[in-house]
Amino acid sequence: MAIEVNGKMIEIDEEGFLVDREDWSEDVSEAIAGRDGIELKDEHIGLIDYFRDYYEEHQVHPTMRVLVLRLGGKIGKKFHDHKEYEKFLYMLFPSDPISELCKLAGLPKPLPSEHDG
Amino acid sequence: MAKKNDEKGTTNPELNIPLLNELEEGQWPSFVSDLKQWSKTKPQVAQLLNQLEESYENRWNYWTGTVLNVSGYGGGVIARLSEKADKYPDLAEFHTIRVIPPPGFVYSTERLRNLADICEKHGAGILQLHGLTGDALALGFDNEGTFAAAEELMANGWDLGGSGPALRSLQCCVGQARCEMACFDTMKTTRFLTNHYISFLHRPELMYKFKIKVSGCANDCANAMIGSDMPIIGTWRGPMQIDQEKVAEYIEEKGVEHVIDNVITRCPTNCLSLKGKQMVVDNENCVRCMHCINVMHKALKPGKDRGVTICLGAKRTLKIGDTMSSVIVPFMKLETEEDFQNLTDLIDRMWEFWNDNGMDHERIGEFIARVGLATFLEGCGIDPDPRMVQSTRTSPYIKFEELAPGLFEGEQTQQPKVWNREPDTREPSD
The missing domain is CATH 3.30.70.20 (Alpha-Beta Plaits)
Structure with missing residues (x-):
C-alpha cells in the first residue's frame, strides 16, 4: 500500500504506519491524517513534534501516563484532576491517541497490551 | 478482507465435535449444549465450536489479539482475531465488549432482555455474566458490529469500560440490600467509586490493571481478598x-x-x-x-460500630508469584460524604505514587514487594501501623520495639526512624 505525497509514493502498511521511518515529513503526516479523517491543527502538530522529540531522546514512544503527567500536570491539584487532559487528547484523536500519534509522527507501531483479561 | 466479508454468514458448517460432546455428560449444565442449540441460528457459533474442538485436538489456541477502540474510549473492547480465518470466515473478527454492570449485579429482567437483544442483533449473541473481572461480557462482534453495538448500548443507557491498563469494573456483594451480615453499604460504595472514577474505566492510563472489589463482611462473597488489588471489606470494632x-x-x-x-x-x-x-x-x-x-x-x-478494612495487593502470577492482599487501612468508617472523600483521597495518593515510580506492567502488589512497604507508606503519606501484617499473628513486617519506643511512657513523641529491612544484631546501641 502507498500514498502519494508531493508526487512521491510513500510506502505504508495496512493501518497507515510508515514502512520506512526515514520517509517522514510534515506533508506525509498530513496525508496520513487525512486518510484517517483527522484535520491537523496546531494542537495536533505540537503533539506530533513532542512525540518525535521524545522518541529521539528515549527511543520509546511516550505512554498516556507520561503525556498526562508532563503536559497535563498543571491542571488541578489531585491525581484525579489530570484526567481532564486525557479527555482533551481523546477529543483530538478519538480512536486511540497514542497509536494515532505514533502513526502520524512516523514512529513504530505500539505493541498491544499482552494481558487484556 | 472484502472477500472474507462476502463469505460471512453463508456457511453453516456441520458440527464435528466429539471431544466437546464429552463435556455434555454428567449432571451439570453444559455450555456445549447451549451453544449447540444456538448454533442453529448463528453460523459463527457453529464455527466457534468447531474451532474450539480443533484447539482441544491440537492443544493450541488460535486466537490473536489486536487493538480496537470505540470513538472516545480507550477500553471496553477486547479485540480478537482468529488464525483460522480461512477455514472459519465468521471468526475472522470475534471481538468482546465489556459492559459495566450495575452494583451487586442486580438487573431487572427488562434491562437484561434489552442487553441480550442488542448483543444478538449485532454479534454472536453470547453473553458471559459475570466473569471474575466483574463485567458483563458480550462476545462475537466484527468490526462494524462492535461500533454499531456500542452506539446502541450507549443510547440505551449502558456503558463500556474496564479493559487494558485501567481501573476495571468494580464488583460487590449484595451487601445491605439482601444480607444481614453486611457491615456497610457495599452497593452505594461501588456506585460512588464507579461514578467518581469513570474516566479511569473508559480510558486506560495506569501502569497496569487495578481492581477494586467490595465485600460487606469477612465472608467475602465478592472474592475480594484473592481477586482484586484493593479489597474493601466490612468489619467492626468493639x-x-x-x-x-x-x-x-x-x-x-x-x-x-x-x-x-x-x-x-x-x-x-x-x-x-x-x-x-x-x-x-x-x-x-x-x-x-x-x-x-x-x-x-x-x-x-457483628458489633454496632461498623466500618471497613482496606487491603492492598492481591494478584495472579506475573512478575512475582500469586499473592493475597494485606492490610493498608485497618479500620475506617464509610458512611458520610467526608468518609467517601477520604477514601478517594487515599486511592488518588496510592495511584499517584505507584504510577510515578512503578514499572510498566507492574501491579501495585508487585510494586510494594519491590520497593518495600515502608517506602510505599512514606510515599503515600500513610502512617505505619502494627496491624499491617501479611499473615495475621505470625509474621509482622515491622518490629514493635522499634516502631513504638515512646508508647511505653505514655504518648508517642518521636517519629520512628526508617527501620532496617534485615534486623541486625541485638546489641544495644547508644
Whole structure:
C-alpha cells in the first residue's frame, strides 16, 4: 500500500504506519491524517513534534501516563484532576491517541497490551 | 478482507465435535449444549465450536489479539482475531465488549432482555455474566458490529469500560440490600467509586490493571481478598452483639456437643467459651472471621460500630508469584460524604505514587514487594501501623520495639526512624 505525497509514493502498511521511518515529513503526516479523517491543527502538530522529540531522546514512544503527567500536570491539584487532559487528547484523536500519534509522527507501531483479561 | 466479508454468514458448517460432546455428560449444565442449540441460528457459533474442538485436538489456541477502540474510549473492547480465518470466515473478527454492570449485579429482567437483544442483533449473541473481572461480557462482534453495538448500548443507557491498563469494573456483594451480615453499604460504595472514577474505566492510563472489589463482611462473597488489588471489606470494632436467650435456645435445640464441635473449637483464635448456657467472647482476641456468626446467625451479630478494612495487593502470577492482599487501612468508617472523600483521597495518593515510580506492567502488589512497604507508606503519606501484617499473628513486617519506643511512657513523641529491612544484631546501641 502507498500514498502519494508531493508526487512521491510513500510506502505504508495496512493501518497507515510508515514502512520506512526515514520517509517522514510534515506533508506525509498530513496525508496520513487525512486518510484517517483527522484535520491537523496546531494542537495536533505540537503533539506530533513532542512525540518525535521524545522518541529521539528515549527511543520509546511516550505512554498516556507520561503525556498526562508532563503536559497535563498543571491542571488541578489531585491525581484525579489530570484526567481532564486525557479527555482533551481523546477529543483530538478519538480512536486511540497514542497509536494515532505514533502513526502520524512516523514512529513504530505500539505493541498491544499482552494481558487484556 | 472484502472477500472474507462476502463469505460471512453463508456457511453453516456441520458440527464435528466429539471431544466437546464429552463435556455434555454428567449432571451439570453444559455450555456445549447451549451453544449447540444456538448454533442453529448463528453460523459463527457453529464455527466457534468447531474451532474450539480443533484447539482441544491440537492443544493450541488460535486466537490473536489486536487493538480496537470505540470513538472516545480507550477500553471496553477486547479485540480478537482468529488464525483460522480461512477455514472459519465468521471468526475472522470475534471481538468482546465489556459492559459495566450495575452494583451487586442486580438487573431487572427488562434491562437484561434489552442487553441480550442488542448483543444478538449485532454479534454472536453470547453473553458471559459475570466473569471474575466483574463485567458483563458480550462476545462475537466484527468490526462494524462492535461500533454499531456500542452506539446502541450507549443510547440505551449502558456503558463500556474496564479493559487494558485501567481501573476495571468494580464488583460487590449484595451487601445491605439482601444480607444481614453486611457491615456497610457495599452497593452505594461501588456506585460512588464507579461514578467518581469513570474516566479511569473508559480510558486506560495506569501502569497496569487495578481492581477494586467490595465485600460487606469477612465472608467475602465478592472474592475480594484473592481477586482484586484493593479489597474493601466490612468489619467492626468493639464487642460483637450476643443475644444470650437465643444462644440458650440454640444449645437446647442442638445440644452442647454440637455447639462445642461446630462453634467453640472452630474459632481460629480460641476466643469463644461456654459458661453454662451462655456464650462468652474474648473480644480482644477475636479476628472477625465470621465463622461463629455464620453458624449461630440468630444469636450472634457483628458489633454496632461498623466500618471497613482496606487491603492492598492481591494478584495472579506475573512478575512475582500469586499473592493475597494485606492490610493498608485497618479500620475506617464509610458512611458520610467526608468518609467517601477520604477514601478517594487515599486511592488518588496510592495511584499517584505507584504510577510515578512503578514499572510498566507492574501491579501495585508487585510494586510494594519491590520497593518495600515502608517506602510505599512514606510515599503515600500513610502512617505505619502494627496491624499491617501479611499473615495475621505470625509474621509482622515491622518490629514493635522499634516502631513504638515512646508508647511505653505514655504518648508517642518521636517519629520512628526508617527501620532496617534485615534486623541486625541485638546489641544495644547508644
